[in-house]
Amino acid sequence: QVQLVESGGGLVQAGGSLRLSCAASERTFSNLGMGWFRQAPGKDREFVAAISWIGGSKYYADSVKGRFTISRDNAKNTVYLQMDSLKPEDTAVYYCAASRVMINLRSQKYEYWGQGTQVTVSS
Numbered sequence: 001q002v003q004l005v006e007s008g009g010g011l012v013q014a015g016g017s018l019r020l021s022c023a024a025s026e027r028t029f030s031n032l033g034m035g036w037f038r039q040a041p042g043k044d045r046e047f048v049a050a051i052s053w054i055g056g057s058k059y060y061a062d063s064v065k066g067r068f069t070i071s072r073d074n075a076k077n078t079v080y081l082q083m084d085s086l087k088p089e090d091t092a093v094y095y096c097a098a099s100r101v102m103i104n105l106r107s108q109k110y111e112y113w114g115q116g117t118q119v120t121v122s123s
Contacts, residue, residue, distance in 0.1 A: 001025075002112040004096045009117030012086055016121070020081040022096030022114055033105045034079045035059075036070065038092035038119075045095070049081060050105035059106055064090075086121045094119050 003025040012018055022034065035050030049070040050059045058070055069082040079096065094117050097110035 004114035
């Protein structure tokens, strides 16, 4: 069982920045990839960004390219999402996810999910 603990959500004005963190209970080599997803009220959960744990390949949704940056700290089993130039449409609950098997990291086939952290961007 992999446990994921998210932090860093909050309220920010449009154009501002936030950094989300997700710490995994398992060691780095136990995970093939980690990703971030978000869900606004009444909408489906959507892919935001992902990173392969060992190789470090990064993937982004078109809506966040150039504004969000995903990174990881192998020693801390932690993945980060740096969110810059935030827009009101970025408002959602953000979820961290992890997979210990090979999957399409842009999919929602992750085995483990965090509790979610609220990000609210005011205009």
